[in-house]
Amino acid sequence: MTTSDSRKHFPAPNALEHPELVAYRAEFPILQRKTYLNSCSLGALSTRSMQGIATFMEMWNDWGAHAWYEIWLGEIAKTREKFASLIGAQLHEVAIAPNVSTALTSIATALDYSKRNKVIMADMDFPTLAYQWLVKERLGIESQFVSSPDRIHTPPELFEDVVDDRTALVATSRVFYTSGYIQDVRAVADIAHKHGAYILIDDYQGTGQIPMDVVGMDIDFLVTGTLKWLMGGPGLALVYIREGLIPHLLPTTSGWFGHREQFQFKTREFEFRDDAARIEMGTPSIPSIYAANGGLDIIKEISVESICERTRYLTNDLIARARENGWPVHAPQEPERRSSIVMLGLERPDEIVKGLVARNIITDYRPGLLRVSPYFYNTIEENAIVIDAISEILASRK
Numbered sequence: 001m002t003t004s005d006s007r008k009h010f011p012a013p014n015a016l017e018h019p020e021l022v023a024y025r026a027e028f029p030i031l032q033r034k035t036y037l038n039s040c041s042l043g044a045l046s047t048r049s050m051q052g053i054a055t056f057m058e059m060w061n062d063w064g065a066h067a068w069y070e071i072w073l074g075e076i077a078k079t080r081e082k083f084a085s086l087i088g089a090q091l092h093e094v095a096i097a098p099n100v101s102t103a104l105t106s107i108a109t110a111l112d113y114s115k116r117n118k119v120i121m122a123d124m125d126f127p128t129l130a131y132q133w134l135v136k137e138r139l140g141i142e143s144q145f146v147s148s149p150d151r152i153h154t155p156p157e158l159f160e161d162v163v164d165d166r167t168a169l170v171a172t173s174r175v176f177y178t179s180g181y182i183q184d185v186r187a188v189a190d191i192a193h194k195h196g197a198y199i200l201i202d203d204y205q206g207t208g209q210i211p212m213d214v215v216g217m218d219i220d221f222l223v224t225g226t227l228k229w230l231m232g233g234p235g236l237a238l239v240y241i242r243e244g245l246i247p248h249l250l251p252t253t254s255g256w257f258g259h260r261e262q263f264q265f266k267t268r269e270f271e272f273r274d275d276a277a278r279i280e281m282g283t284p285s286i287p288s289i290y291a292a293n294g295g296l297d298i299i300k301e302i303s304v305e306s307i308c309e310r311t312r313y314l315t316n317d318l319i320a321r322a323r324e325n326g327w328p329v330h331a332p333q334e335p336e337r338r339s340s341i342v343m344l345g346l347e348r349p350d351e352i353v354k355g356l357v358a359r360n361i362i363t364d365y366r367p368g369l370l371r372v373s374p375y376f377y378n379t380i381e382e383n384a385i386v387i388d389a390i391s392e393i394l395a396s397r398k
Contacts, residue, residue: 018310021302021376028377035361035382040177040205040341040373043231049294056290072286079289082296083238086304087222088213092275093246095239096284100204103223103239104132106279107200110251113141116168116197122146122154124176129202133171146172152179152332156187167197174212175205178366180315180341181332182210189218198245204228207238208295209311209340209375211304214240221245229340229375230299232292235285241276255281307376311340314374314383318342321387330369343369346394355393361386 025031028044036044059067080094097103119133123145133143146158153176163170170192174185185201192199200221206212208229214222222240226232241249250272256262257280260271272278299307315338322329328345332338346352349365356363363386364371372386 017380018306018313018376021306021310022379024298024302025377025379027298031377033360035359035385037372037374037378037382037386038362038364039231039375040228040371041364042233043208043226043228043295043375044377045233046231046294046298048297049232049291052290052294053287056287072289075286075289075293076284079236079238079292079296082293082300086212086296086299087207087240088215089240090243093214093240093243095241095276095279096289097223097237097239097280098235098285098288100202100223100225100237101128101132102281103237103279104128104200106251106253106281107221107223107239107241107249108132108136109253110249110279111168111198113139113168116166118142118144118164118167120144120146120159120162120167120170120172120192120197122148122172122176124148124151124154124178124181125171125173126177126202126204129171129173152176152330153181153337154183156184156191159188159191163191163195163197165195167192167195169198169200171200171202173202173205175203175210175339175341177205177341178369179330179332179343180205180339182206182337182339185217185219189220193218205339205341208299208304208307210308214242226288226292226295230292231295233288233295235288236292239276239279241279246274246276246278249278251279253281257281257283302376310376311374312338314378314380315340315342317380318372318374318383318387321383325387325391327390340373340375342372342374344372344390346370346390352390352393355396356386356389359389361389 027046030036030044059071081091084091084094117140119141121129133141137143144162146154146162148154159170170188172188175182189199198220201219203222203224207224220242223237225237227234258273258278260273316335319329319331319342322344330343330345349370352370353363353365
């Protein structure tokens with residue numbers, strides 16, 4: 001029995017087909033030309049984001065530098081507002097940065113390690129987190145890692161074993177990029193706070209596809225970006241800092257966007273802003289702001305809750321099809337812990353990715369794993385297309 005003939009094994013068409021979400025496919029030109037299943041690496045480009053960048057170019061051409069005061073600063077404010085509403089934060093708790101590494105640098109230099117010099121992370125986190133604190137070991141900061149028992153998940157109780165009164169920060173991901181597992185962030189936050197430590201969440205793989213409530217999850221710091229599920233492209237990171245922590249953060253890296261009186265151009269003195277934007281540095285990328293606002297508008301129109309329901313439906317279907325073919329699936333057993341990242345344990349995944357590209361199918365890989373990441377604009381039919389194509393490629397190896 002071929003995959004395409006075995007539809008009875010998979011979810012039947014129902015309300016989860018979400019025709020109103022499938023209609024958004026018309027806003028993404030790449031979907032008209034390719035089977036795009038790699039939003040985990042880069043969200044598809046929408047016509048809104050393209051129009052936003054075109055508007056930026058027009059403003060630059062028509063207004064020149066005056067666009068800063070009349071238009072562009074207002075566009076930056078819109079980005080902050082949209083992000084704040086998306087994660088349940090207050091506007092003054094939100095900042096922007098050019099990338100997550102820069103945001104982490106500002107936060108890391110603002111923490112006091114004199115009595116608490118340990119930072120706890122998971123060995124499944126994206127390396128950006130680890131690199132930030134590993135390079136500070138010569139300053140006396142100790143990095144300690146919680147090891148995953150199966151390379152799929154990290155039980156919260158493993159953090160309990162290593163977090164202690166010397167821990168300054170627990171920094172970890174909400175969604176693991178090599179398994180799609182959604183961590184119980186609130187449980188980890190409770191462990192950190194019980195020992196007087198802060199918690200920082202890298203939500204690059206979660207924001208946009210999985211609902212977020214920074215207050216309900218008791219998060220101190222959150223960093224994310226527009227590259228993936230927010231469909232805003234590269235060049236912009238988004239930051240949340242809990243209100244009560246802001247006055248105490250005094251980073252040793254700064255720039256003129258972090259100054260309380262930015263446009264007074266004071267040279268001999270520096271005063272931090274009163275809000276989370278005190279961690280901001282230099283001039284942001286305005287084209288990235290315009291692109292991001294296009295993606296954020298779509299997310300807000302649809303709602304993250306609807307996106308999550310749709311993508312989980314697609315993910316479960318994709319996993320069922322892969323298992324029907326007998327392929328190892330590197331994913332959580334519990335559907336409620338699955339994000340829209342499906343990892344298949346297939347040999348030489350880089351070759352499979354190249355073979356799929358030749359068939360106009362875009363996926364990705366990580367060491368030893370083929371990664372397929374459907375999003376709300378994908379379809380069940382595209383799941384069948386990629387599974388059939390992988391089968392063909394594997395058969396050609398025999």
